[in-house]
Structure formats: structure tokens, C-alpha cells
Amino acid sequence: NAEYGDGPKVKLSYTVKDHSPRVYYKMGLDKAYECAYYNETTGSWVGGDESGCERDIDDNGQISCTCNHMTSFAVIMTMSSNYDDTEEIISQVLLAISLGCLFCTVIAYLPAKEMLKTRTVRINLLLVTSMI
Numbered sequence: 001n002a003e004y005g006d007g008p009k010v011k012l013s014y015t016v017k018d019h020s021p022r023v024y025y026k027m028g029l030d031k032a033y034e035c036a037y038y039n040e041t042t043g044s045w046v047g048g049d050e051s052g053c054e055r056d057i058d059d060n061g062q063i064s065c066t067c068n069h070m071t072s073f074a075v076i077m078t079m080s081s082n083y084d085d086t087e088e089i090i091s092q093v094l095l096a097i098s099l100g101c102l103f104c105t106v107i108a109y110l111p112a113k114e115m116l117k118t119r120t121v122r123i124n125l126l127l128v129t130s131m132i
Contacts, residue, residue, distance in 0.1 A: 032077070032079075034077075037069065038074075052069050053073055
């Protein structure tokens with residue numbers, strides 16, 4: 001950790017609008033706010049204890065960063081979720097099974113030339129092929 005002197009400090013206050021992104025899954029999102037400064041040498045934002053800034057959030061949602069340097073600093077918002085990889089794997093397996101069954105339906109209808117002439121079978125095939 002970098003050590004900073006006890007000289008004068010700069011305080012910037014931000015009012016952060018409580019805006020949550022669209023979530024297409026029903027999972028909770030946790031928001032965390034952090035004061036960070038821009039390191040021009042590395043071209044990245046540095047936060048936490050290394051930033052030389054202290055963060056304070058009041059009851060109105062106003063975030064204050066008190067830093068002991070005059071570099072470019074800002075409030076960085078990070079989001080995390082309790083996303084589970086097994087849900088993704090199960091979804092992909094079930095999707096593959098569903099597609100396999102749809103292809104089997106098309107293959108089952110193709111040899112039956114007389115059935116293909118009926119209106120209900122043609123509508124069925126159109127629906128099945130539109131789902132693929």
C-alpha cells in the first residue's frame with residue numbers, strides 16, 4: 001500500500017442516481033461504490049486502500065470522496081450477482097434436447113408423402129421449422 005502524507009485533502013461529493021440496469025434473469029444485483037483515481041502511467045483506475053481516497057455515503061445517497069491528492073478521481077460503481085454456472089449448463093443441455101426433438105419431428109414427417117399433402121401436417125411442419 002502506498003503511504004500518503006497528512007497534508008490538505010480534497011473532497012468531492014457526487015449524488016448517485018439509483019439506476020439499476022435491466023436484468024433478464026431473476027437474480028439479485030449487489031451494487032458497491034468505490035472512490036478511485038486514474039493512473040495515467042498504467043492507464044487504469046486504482047481503487048481501495050491504494051487510491052489514497054476515503055469514501056462516505058450519507059442517508060440521501062450522496063457519495064463523498066476525500067482524497068489526499070489532486071489527480072483525476074471518481075466514484076466507480078461495480079455490480080455483482082449470485083449467478084450460477086450450472087443454470088447455464090442445464091439451459092444449454094435442455095435446448096439441445098429440444099432442438100433434437102424438433103429435428104426428429106421434421107425427419108418423421110418427410111417419408112410420409114401422403115401426410116405432407118394434408119393442411120394440418122404442413123402447418124405442423126411450418127411451426128416446427130420456425131422453432132428451429
